[in-house]
Amino acid sequence: MTENMKVDVLVIGFGKAGKTIAMKRAASGDRVALVEQSSTMYGGTCINIGCVPTKALLTDAERHHAKPTTDDSTAFSEAIQRRGTLTSKMNQVNLDLAEGKGVIVVDGHASFISEKTVEVTGGEERMEITGETVIINTGAEPVVLPLPGADLERVIDSTQAQQLDERPESLLIVGGGPIGMEFATYFAKFGTKVTVVDTVDKPFANFDRDIAEHVGTIMDNLGITWITGAQVTEFRESGADAVTTVWKDGDGNEQTADTAQVLVAVGRKPATKDLGLDKAGIELTERGAVAVDKHLRTNVEGVYAAGDVNGGPQFTYVSFDDHRVILSDRWGDGSRTTDNRVVPTTTFIDPPLATVGLGEDAAREEVEARGNTLDVKAADIKDIPIMPRPKILGNPEGRAKILVERETDRIVGATLLCVDAQELINTLALAMSAEIPASTVGGGIYTHPSSSEVFNALLG
Numbered sequence: 160m161t162e163n164m165k166v167d168v169l170v171i172g173f174g175k176a177g178k179t180i181a182m183k184r185a186a187s188g189d190r191v192a193l194v195e196q197s198s199t200m201y202g203g204t205c206i207n208i209g210c211v212p213t214k215a216l217l218t219d220a221e222r223h224h225a226k227p228t229t230d231d232s233t234a235f236s237e238a239i240q241r242r243g244t245l246t247s248k249m250n251q252v253n254l255d256l257a258e259g260k261g262v263i264v265v266d267g268h269a270s271f272i273s274e275k276t277v278e279v280t281g282g283e284e285r286m287e288i289t290g291e292t293v294i295i296n297t298g299a300e301p302v303v304l305p306l307p308g309a310d311l312e313r314v315i316d317s318t319q320a321q322q323l324d325e326r327p328e329s330l331l332i333v334g335g336g337p338i339g340m341e342f343a344t345y346f347a348k349f350g351t352k353v354t355v356v357d358t359v360d361k362p363f364a365n366f367d368r369d370i371a372e373h374v375g376t377i378m379d380n381l382g383i384t385w386i387t388g389a390q391v392t393e394f395r396e397s398g399a400d401a402v403t404t405v406w407k408d409g410d411g412n413e414q415t416a417d418t419a420q421v422l423v424a425v426g427r428k429p430a431t432k433d434l435g436l437d438k439a440g441i442e443l444t445e446r447g448a449v450a451v452d453k454h455l456r457t458n459v460e461g462v463y464a465a466g467d468v469n470g471g472p473q474f475t476y477v478s479f480d481d482h483r484v485i486l487s488d489r490w491g492d493g494s495r496t497t498d499n500r501v502v503p504t505t506t507f508i509d510p511p512l513a514t515v516g517l518g519e520d521a522a523r524e525e526v527e528a529r530g531n532t533l534d535v536k537a538a539d540i541k542d543i544p545i546m547p548r549p550k551i552l553g554n555p556e557g558r559a560k561i562l563v564e565r566e567t568d569r570i571v572g573a574t575l576l577c578v579d580a581q582e583l584i585n586t587l588a589l590a591m592s593a594e595i596p597a598s599t600v601g602g603g604i605y606t607h608p609s610s611s612e613v614f615n616a617l618l619g
């Protein structure tokens with residue numbers, strides 16, 4: 160039997176934006192249904208298989224590496240266990256929170272059958288749910304390489320890499336983006352021999368070269384081998400306990416490596432498969448994301464797309480901001496849009512690597528095009544005497560760089576590779592979006608010893 164349900168707000172996917180809108184609208188008295196295809200994903204990617212579990216694993220890896228209290232394999236298993244306990248608690252808390260606010264959580268896979276109606280399958284029974292407002296928040300899924308052997312058991316993705324029963328002796332990671340960098344750090348700190356291969360022609364290609372050099376040293380110190388210009392062509396079984404990765408190097412020569420596991424981390428694509436978007440007439444971008452305008456409206460009235468599925472930057476806090484944009488458009492004055500967003504990033508290597516705004520080359524080009532001058536305020540962390548916190552913590556590695564347009568005193572970009580960079584970058588992002596002058600940030604009174612003193616050192 161098919162059950163039909165009509166709601167004010169239908170949310171597809173338990174992601175950051177969707178759950179936040181669902182809870183707020185339910186608390187405001189709307190009838191809200193939220194469809195989630197997997198009970199292991201209540202609360203979405205971030206808390207179950209993304210940000211939170213990986214940072215818990217990295218924290219345990221860092222603690223173990225700094226001061227081992229047991230052998231690598233035992234410490235690795237304990238970290239995996241703690242991750243499991245933490246995520247199941249958070250998963251349950253998210254379900255309880257949503258239901259506590261009156262959200263009707265529906266288990267099953269949603270697929271559009273018309274503009275504002277989805278069919279839900281896979282749960283206890285088939286249902287049709289129609290929403291006056293529909294929020295698509297289905298996230299993203301790992302890109303699978305279309306290569307021979309990509310489906311071998313030892314070739315895994317970032318979710319499986321968080322749930323290994325045993326510490327692998329060796330690991331090859333395909334892709335040196337944030338997932339590659341973080342997992343390389345995590346495994347290497349538990350004593351796994353890590354090799355990373357990437358197609359890009361230089362390591363850490365998205366970062367300024369001086370910063371990339373420091374990152375390279377950090378990876379070298381962990382014994383991680385970073386290979387660029389590599390085109391992976393195949394994975395092959397190699398005996399009972401290894402897999403061979405085959406790639407062409409920059410000169411076109413074939414290279415191979417045998418490792419216990421291969422982690423493929425070559426990006427994540429918007430999760431639009433089996434969503435029936437064609438039946439709703441919802442348009443996609445060329446890259447397969449749900450096409451949206453600056454209010455996150457799709458081409459169908461009352462249907463929005465939030466988070467990774469709309470093709471924006473793939474971060475939890477961007478999905479969180481998406482929820483504000485949608486609330487503003489649908490239930491507010493529409494003034495909040497995706498225009499002029501300042502989006503900081505942090506990759507959680509050790510120390511963390513954080514960015515906001517432009518890199519040095521792009522900043523110079525942009526500032527000089529305005530006839531102005533770019534001031535590069537930069538220093539190696541070990542050479543900043545008035546910021547002793549990294550030394551106190553025993554980790555003075557790294558470099559800090561803040562880019563300032565001299566004539567306007569505006570911060571146009573920053574890269575911080577240092578202890579507490581994940582916090583510091585938010586101050587700079589706020590200064591940029593609120594147009595607080597660089598000299599004001601530099602003239603702040605900051606507690607001592609704190610990492611914020613880097614602002615006194617570079618901008619004061």
Ligand SMILES: Cc1cc2nc3c(=O)[nH]c(=O)nc-3n(C[C@H](O)[C@H](O)[C@H](O)COP(=O)(O)OP(=O)(O)OC[C@H]3O[C@@H](n4cnc5c(N)ncnc54)[C@H](O)[C@@H]3O)c2cc1C
Pocket residue numbers: 171172173174175176177194195196197200201202203204205208209210211213267268269270296297298299317338430433434465466467468472473474475476478
């Ligand atoms: C390993 C890893 C580490 C990361 N680390 C960070 C980090 O440190 N910081 C950061 O900001 N970001 C990080 N990210 C990215 C971040 O997790 C995502 O950008 C964010 O979670 C996306 O949220 P979302 O709102 O788009 O949806 P998601 O949280 O992805 O939720 C989508 C939900 O929709 C469900 N779903 C999909 N299709 C359907 C359907 N048809 N019917 C019903 N349900 C469906 C899915 O099961 C899922 O639960 C990381 C990602 C990964 C993979």
Ligand SMILES: NC(=O)c1ccc[n+]([C@@H]2O[C@H](COP(=O)([O-])OP(=O)(O)OC[C@H]3O[C@@H](n4cnc5c(N)ncnc54)[C@H](O)[C@@H]3O)[C@@H](O)[C@H]2O)c1
Pocket residue numbers: 304333334335336337338339341356357358359389390391424425426427472473474504505506507
């Ligand atoms: N700390 C964080 O905020 C954090 C952490 C992890 C993930 N994330 C989010 O998740 C997203 C996905 O991460 P990701 O690292 O998988 O993707 P990514 O797209 O950011 O990086 C993928 C890397 O794989 C390389 N690559 C692509 N195809 C390849 C191939 N065939 N062979 C070898 N290398 C190849 C690319 O050159 C790139 O360096 C990120 O973009 C980020 O938004 C964020």
